[in-house]
Amino acid sequence: MTMKKILIISGKEMRQFFDSLIAYILLTGFLGFSGFFTWLYGGDVFLVGQASLQTFFAIAFWTLFFFIPALTMRMIAEERRSGTIETLMTKPVTAWQVVLGKFLATLLLVMIALMLTLPYYFTISGIGKIDHGAVISGYLGLVLMSAVYISIGLFASSISGNQIVGFLLALLISLFFHILFDLLSSAFSGALAEIFYYLSMSSHFESISRGVIDSKDLLYFLILTFLGLVLTHHRLTRSQAV
Amino acid sequence: MDIIVDHFTKDYGNQRAVDDISFRVVTGEILGFLGPNGAGKTTTMKAITTFLKPTAGNIRVGSHSILDEPEEVKKHIGYLPENNPLYTDLSVIDYLGFIARLHDIPQERVRERILEMVVTCGLEGEKHKKIGELSKGYRQRVGLAQALIHDPQVLVLDEPTSGLDPNQIIEIRDLIRRIGKEKTVLLSSHILAEVEATCDRILIINKGRIVADGTADELRRQSQGSEIVNITIEDGMADEIFQALRELESVEIVSFLEGIAGGFEVQSKPELSSRREIFKLCCNRGWTLTRMTPFAASLEDVFREVTR
Numbered sequence: 001m002t003m004k005k006i007l008i009i010s011g012k013e014m015r016q017f018f019d020s021l022i023a024y025i026l027l028t029g030f031l032g033f034s035g036f037f038t039w040l041y042g043g044d045v046f047l048v049g050q051a052s053l054q055t056f057f058a059i060a061f062w063t064l065f066f067f068i069p070a071l072t073m074r075m076i077a078e079e080r081r082s083g084t085i086e087t088l089m090t091k092p093v094t095a096w097q098v099v100l101g102k103f104l105a106t107l108l109l110v111m112i113a114l115m116l117t118l119p120y121y122f123t124i125s126g127i128g129k130i131d132h133g134a135v136i137s138g139y140l141g142l143v144l145m146s147a148v149y150i151s152i153g154l155f156a157s158s159i160s161g162n163q164i165v166g167f168l169l170a171l172l173i174s175l176f177f178h179i180l181f182d183l184l185s186s187a188f189s190g191a192l193a194e195i196f197y198y199l200s201m202s203s204h205f206e207s208i209s210r211g212v213i214d215s216k217d218l219l220y221f222l223i224l225t226f227l228g229l230v231l232t233h234h235r236l237t238r239s240q241a242v
Numbered sequence: 243m244d245i246i247v248d249h250f251t252k253d254y255g256n257q258r259a260v261d262d263i264s265f266r267v268v269t270g271e272i273l274g275f276l277g278p279n280g281a282g283k284t285t286t287m288k289a290i291t292t293f294l295k296p297t298a299g300n301i302r303v304g305s306h307s308i309l310d311e312p313e314e315v316k317k318h319i320g321y322l323p324e325n326n327p328l329y330t331d332l333s334v335i336d337y338l339g340f341i342a343r344l345h346d347i348p349q350e351r352v353r354e355r356i357l358e359m360v361v362t363c364g365l366e367g368e369k370h371k372k373i374g375e376l377s378k379g380y381r382q383r384v385g386l387a388q389a390l391i392h393d394p395q396v397l398v399l400d401e402p403t404s405g406l407d408p409n410q411i412i413e414i415r416d417l418i419r420r421i422g423k424e425k426t427v428l429l430s431s432h433i434l435a436e437v438e439a440t441c442d443r444i445l446i447i448n449k450g451r452i453v454a455d456g457t458a459d460e461l462r463r464q465s466q467g468s469e470i471v472n473i474t475i476e477d478g479m480a481d482e483i484f485q486a487l488r489e490l491e492s493v494e495i496v497s498f499l500e501g502i503a504g505g506f507e508v509q510s511k512p513e514l515s516s517r518r519e520i521f522k523l524c525c526n527r528g529w530t531l532t533r534m535t536p537f538a539a540s541l542e543d544v545f546r547e548v549t550r
Contacts, residue, residue: 016332083327087328
């Protein structure tokens with residue numbers, strides 16, 4: 001029963017993605033960017049000299065970072081601005097079902113985008129011997145990273161009724177994990193450097209995209225996602241109690 | 243299923259929006275909720291529908307408390323929030339389908355239920371349009387349709403006719419009256435005539451407190467105190483008539499009505515009616531009574547008096 005309500009929310013979000021063209025813009029944008037940089041520009045796959053999707057993963061690492069906040073920015077902010085949050089929260093549905101439903105819909109859309117890049121994989125595996133395990137774990141890494149940024153994006157969207165605030169705040173918070181913690185870790189030494197290094201997304205993403213699935217890395221992604229969702233849930237229920 | 247509001251209080255920060263109000267709406271009753279802007283109507287409605295948590299007091303819908311069983315309360319309530327918020331990028335059908343599924347209407351019945359609502363609310367021509375393309379009147383119907391789709395026992399409607407033209411107002415009013423026969427309805431409005439036409443009982447709140455409660459007639463009588471009639475008497479001398487009226491036992495004050503020959507305003511003594519005596523007086527003296535209209539305080543007067 002719980003799951004069913006989550007899926008109903010996801011279904012509605014999906015419909016809104018596709019009805020409002022957001023989905024199509026994201027899909028073409030994502031494929032365009034990652035395709036261009038993977039196949040045509042600069043240090044593309046041909047330059048690497050081996051059959052691997054490393055180039056694509058490194059590019060998707062950045063494209064998703066920018067695209068995900070654009071997907072999540074309206075999810076709660078818009079409900080709040082237009083007042084639909086009131087209709088929604090007075091229906092027999094819990095705040096958790098709403099948060100998880102929205103999370104799942106966005107993750108699903110990102111997974112569709114990633115699925116559409118599978119031809120890259122088939123093409124490259126036709127060129128030479130490819131490490132299938134590394135490809136699978138690379139995609140897994142992208143999905144896990146997306147989960148983290150979606151939960152951060154949802155939280156940012158729940159802060160105010162303004163979508164732009166939702167977008168910028170999501171980028172700002174994500175930026176810390178994406179690159180700033182990495183920079184900080186090289187600026188400091190000792191325990192502090194260790195902590196920043198652990199917090200940095202790139203350290204975990206690189207190892208997983210090379211095909212090393214470590215439970216420490218998995219835990220990192222899952223904890224951050226969970227934290228983002230808990231904070232979003234908190235924001236959503238708190239605003240009601242005011 | 244009754245709505246029982248029990249010593250409900252709500253603070254926003256230091257400001258008290260609703261101050262210890264209690265009332266009950268019973269099944270089959272349409273209660274009109276009146277009050278100036280900021281009186282606490284919307285706050286009370288939001289609390290009944292579980293969207294806001296009370297600072298103190300409790301609200302029950304049937305046997306379910308909004309504090310202990312909000313999920314049960316939500317199942318039985320159809321709610322049209324203030325300003326009728328809708329997802330403008332969904333089509334009418336998709337939106338109603340979404341709401342129907344949230345209300346656990348079985349999948350095989352969802353379509354049928356949507357179509358019923360589309361017919362009831364007069365949305366046949368618009369059902370495939372996006373809500374954002376609809377006019378305000380149609381959006382209001384969509385808002386009502388989503389509130390009614392699960393056939394709720396209790397309806398809470400925050401200004402259901404705001405922004406509608408007079409024809410639409412009458413249609414919506416008829417719809418509410420029809421539905422209200424078996425259900426418990428609480429509706430708020432600024433339009434006094436509308437509340438009077440739609441509701442069985444009226445509750446006026448001001449600054450978070452209940453200041454009047456009763457049927458429209460009861461409220462009028464309360465505010466007026468004693469009966470006032472305007473009469474016109476012909477075939478007699480004005481002074482003579484004036485004198486005779488003043489001598490009647492039940493009459494307190496008589497005054498001439500300006501601009502009307504033979505017109506008087508007669509106020510009775512408290513608790514008494516002078517209408518019979520006036521009629522008999524005219525018969526005895528051979529005067530002709532050509533007009534007698536009870537002067538009724540309008541609901542506007544009542545409203546202004548209690549919310550001043």
